[in-house]
Amino acid sequence: MPSSIGHFGTNGPLPCDRCIGKQYNVCHLLEPERQRELFETGCRHRWDKRSYLFRAGSPVGAVFKVTSGIVAESRTLADGRRQIIAFFLPGDICGYLETDGRHAFDGEAITTAETCSFNRERFGGFVNRNNDVAEEMRRNLADRLKMAGAHLSVVGQLTSTERVANFVAMMTAAYAARNVQTRPLPLPMKRSDIADYLGLRLETVSRAFSKLRQHNIIDLNEDEVLILDQAKLNQLSNR
Amino acid sequence: MPSSIGHFGTNGPLPCDRCIGKQYNVCHLLEPERQRELFETGCRHRWDKRSYLFRAGSPVGAVFKVTSGIVAESRTLADGRRQIIAFFLPGDICGYLETDGRHAFDGEAITTAETCSFNRERFGGFVNRNNDVAEEMRRNLADRLKMAGAHLSVVGQLTSTERVANFVAMMTAAYAARNVQTRPLPLPMKRSDIADYLGLRLETVSRAFSKLRQHNIIDLNEDEVLILDQAKLNQLSNR
DNA sequence: CGGTTAGTTGAGTGCATTCAATCCCAGTGG
DNA sequence: CCACTGGGATTGAATGCACTCAACTAACCG
Numbered sequence: 001m002p003s004s005i006g007h008f009g010t011n012g013p014l015p016c017d018r019c020i021g022k023q024y025n026v027c028h029l030l031e032p033e034r035q036r037e038l039f040e041t042g043c044r045h046r047w048d049k050r051s052y053l054f055r056a057g058s059p060v061g062a063v064f065k066v067t068s069g070i071v072a073e074s075r076t077l078a079d080g081r082r083q084i085i086a087f088f089l090p091g092d093i094c095g096y097l098e099t100d101g102r103h104a105f106d107g108e109a110i111t112t113a114e115t116c117s118f119n120r121e122r123f124g125g126f127v128n129r130n131n132d133v134a135e136e137m138r139r140n141l142a143d144r145l146k147m148a149g150a151h152l153s154v155v156g157q158l159t160s161t162e163r164v165a166n167f168v169a170m171m172t173a174a175y176a177a178r179n180v181q182t183r184p185l186p187l188p189m190k191r192s193d194i195a196d197y198l199g200l201r202l203e204t205v206s207r208a209f210s211k212l213r214q215h216n217i218i219d220l221n222e223d224e225v226l227i228l229d230q231a232k233l234n235q236l237s238n239r
Numbered sequence: 240m241p242s243s244i245g246h247f248g249t250n251g252p253l254p255c256d257r258c259i260g261k262q263y264n265v266c267h268l269l270e271p272e273r274q275r276e277l278f279e280t281g282c283r284h285r286w287d288k289r290s291y292l293f294r295a296g297s298p299v300g301a302v303f304k305v306t307s308g309i310v311a312e313s314r315t316l317a318d319g320r321r322q323i324i325a326f327f328l329p330g331d332i333c334g335y336l337e338t339d340g341r342h343a344f345d346g347e348a349i350t351t352a353e354t355c356s357f358n359r360e361r362f363g364g365f366v367n368r369n370n371d372v373a374e375e376m377r378r379n380l381a382d383r384l385k386m387a388g389a390h391l392s393v394v395g396q397l398t399s400t401e402r403v404a405n406f407v408a409m410m411t412a413a414y415a416a417r418n419v420q421t422r423p424l425p426l427p428m429k430r431s432d433i434a435d436y437l438g439l440r441l442e443t444v445s446r447a448f449s450k451l452r453q454h455n456i457i458d459l460n461e462d463e464v465l466i467l468d469q470a471k472l473n474q475l476s477n478r
Numbered sequence: 479c480g481g482t483t484a485g486t487t488g489a490g491t492g493c494a495t496t497c498a499a500t501c502c503c504a505g506t507g508g
Numbered sequence: 509c510c511a512c513t514g515g516g517a518t519t520g521a522a523t524g525c526a527c528t529c530a531a532c533t534a535a536c537c538g
Contacts, residue, residue, distance in 0.1 A: 075392045083392040097385050141380035146336050148387035153314045153322040156394045156438030199395030
């Protein structure tokens with residue numbers, strides 16, 4: 001149940017106010033005039049924890065730039081098996097993958113999240129009219145593709161403990177790139193989310209975390225992880 | 240060991256002569272004048288079976304449009320475990336994923352293959368100057384991202400038999416989209432390649448093929464598969 | 479306080495793996 | 509011509525890792 005807060009320019013801060021680090025994506029290219037043009041098509045939303053931004057198969061209305069919280073893009077099979085394709089952190093854009101105008105995946109708020117949503121056609125038009133933005137979008141897509149390849153290697157080749165170690169290392173890098181604290185590292189997603197991301201069962205994820213703790217590679221409490229031995233973690237991660 | 244055959248316009252057919260079906264990618268947009276501009280930067284190569292078009296970590300010189308044969312993009316871990324990220328069929332472009340100007344993955348010719356290679360900078364410049372081509376590249380990247388998500392679901396969630404069934408169904412669709420014969424379906428890659436693509440061992444892949452044959456879902460001989468029960472195959476595939 | 483959700487841990491099972499043997503076929507050389 | 513060889517595929521037997529099912533704890537909330 002999305003709650004529209006209002007259009008930019010008329011209400012609230014500009015969409016990039018909440019974007020941090022070098023993950024500004026398109027916005028950092030834009031001088032005020034083009035920013036205004038883009039933001040007129042943008043609309044802020046707040047999403048409750050565990051609510052869906054979009055569902056696979058539903059018509060694509062908007063693309064979403066995450067400004068706070070975490071969004072998971074996933075695919076669920078007929079019998080309930082779920083694969084999380086990617087986690088989107090503040091600064092990331094999601095919801096643009098479609099087939100015949102319908103979303104290819106589910107988009108779910110893992111935490112309460114805020115987004116700036118852009119009408120798809122108008123956003124596409126804006127991109128088409130701005131070469132630098134178009135190039136940035138291609139770079140962004142290529143980055144995502146690289147990340148998907150790395151993810152695939154993790155799920156296809158690593159053992160359960162290696163996958164979880166890789167996940168911790170990957171999240172650390174993603175947070176660091178956004179200048180978010182990593183000591184300790186907040187992991188707000190549930191074990192079952194991590195499991196669905198890594199192609200494991202939640203019990204296996206839990207056991208892997210315990211094993212890393214027993215080997216003094218990480219420390220665990222609540223939803224946070226403290227890395228005690230980065231070298232060993234990296235080694236296990238195969239990164 | 241690549242063997243340059245010559246530049247387009249001066250030697251041999253245009254690069255798209257060998258592209259079939261609707262997978263023309265960028266080229267189908269171009270009228271003769273822009274084609275000539277693009278092809279002046281292109282160069283045909285022939286690749287021996289099991290030779291590398293590019294290696295992970297090596298500087299990116301060119302992007303490759305496959306015009307015949309199959310190219311596999313893969314990542315190999317320090318201990319030899321290998322994950323194939325994608326197979327590239329005629330019409331596909333590969334070799335553009337990079338980190339700091341270096342290839343992110345290996346590119347290996349699974350069969351003897353032919354490519355049209357474009358200098359990366361010049362190709363990038365051409366894309367930048369042509370809005371329609373740029374948009375096509377974005378569409379292409381988004382498609383690849385969608386396929387990577389589907390691949391991830393297969394490797395992360397399906398059983399060995401389901402994965403192999405999915406692989407057969409996926410290859411059938413890919414061939415059909417290029418108007419290549421699918422009855423029987425040629426599968427020129429080795430069992431170990433399929434295994435590395437699906438995150439399995441080659442013996443497991445072989446067992447899965449045998450099981451599909453025993454259940455009269457497919458027939459097997461040599462490097463070809465004949466689908467006997469498409470409905471059951473699709474059901475197993477979870478597509 | 480009871481009910482719910484999330485996480486951890488234990489016991490036993492099963493599926494994919496490992497290791498090994500065999501088969502088939504293409505290529506090669508005596 | 510046939511023997512030999514090597515690569516690829518298949519199949520069998522045994523192992524092990526992740527899974528299933530279950531019990532238990534802790535935190536949170538009505």
